[in-house]
Amino acid sequence: MLTYHAAVLSPDEVARCRAALAEADWQDGRATAGPQSALAKHNLQLPESSSVAKELGELVLSALRRNEEFLAAALPLKVFPPLFNRYDVGRSFGAHVDNAIRFSSAGARYRTDVSCTLFLSDPGDYDGGELVIEGPHGEQRVKLPAGDAVVYPASSVHRVEPVTRGSRLAAFFWIQSMVRDDGQRALLHGLDAAIGEARAALGDQHRAVIGLTGAYHNLIRMWADT
Numbered sequence: 001m002l003t004y005h006a007a008v009l010s011p012d013e014v015a016r017c018r019a020a021l022a023e024a025d026w027q028d029g030r031a032t033a034g035p036q037s038a039l040a041k042h043n044l045q046l047p048e049s050s051s052v053a054k055e056l057g058e059l060v061l062s063a064l065r066r067n068e069e070f071l072a073a074a075l076p077l078k079v080f081p082p083l084f085n086r087y088d089v090g091r092s093f094g095a096h097v098d099n100a101i102r103f104s105s106a107g108a109r110y111r112t113d114v115s116c117t118l119f120l121s122d123p124g125d126y127d128g129g130e131l132v133i134e135g136p137h138g139e140q141r142v143k144l145p146a147g148d149a150v151v152y153p154a155s156s157v158h159r160v161e162p163v164t165r166g167s168r169l170a171a172f173f174w175i176q177s178m179v180r181d182d183g184q185r186a187l188l189h190g191l192d193a194a195i196g197e198a199r200a201a202l203g204d205q206h207r208a209v210i211g212l213t214g215a216y217h218n219l220i221r222m223w224a225d226t
Contacts, residue, residue, distance in 0.1 A: 040094030126166030
């Protein structure tokens with residue numbers, strides 16, 4: 001399941017991120033790549049331990065906690081501390097699949113069920129740099145406004161096209177979901193949306209709304225790891 005989430009960060013929060021990243025010390029992105037990804041990864045990245053990455057990571061996590069659409073789609077149990085990357089002209093990330101398990105710099109372990117890219121550069125700031133996600137219905141090419149995010153299965157083959165003008169800034173991270181199966185998450189996400197429409201049309205006390213809500217929570221009980 002691939003979902004888009006508008007305005008995860010406000011314009012002021014995006015500006016704060018960009019100002020901090022403009023003064024940051026970047027390193028070769030291959031420092032945090034697995035053996036296969038390192039062959040395809042050609043970008044710059046903030047060290048996870050840097051004070052800038054930690055400060056901006058907390059900003060992103062706070063924004064995610066208040067974003068109901070993100071919470072409904074990802075059903076997060078744990079969110080990996082956000083990382084930040086930069087693609088200048090000529091830089092790219094070839095086709096790859098994210099590692100199934102990630103360890104934070106603090107040693108915490110995360111199963112990567114869901115990947116997320118949060119764009120910090122507007123599309124007009126750079127050419128190229130599209131995030132291309134392969135799925136059962138073909139490729140999805142993603143290039144979103146600054147502050148918007150895309151959520152997709154970490155098991156997907158994906159890549160970042162070469163940047164040909166400007167620089168592309170983004171935060172990226174992984175989610176260990178309460179529901180690890182993507183098909184189950186998609187079913188729950190669709191049911192949650194249907195409940196919202198039913199509530200708006202029928203009211204919270206309608207028996208159909210109560211029944212749908214009960215079915216949603218019973219499926220969560222059946223499938224969730226907590």
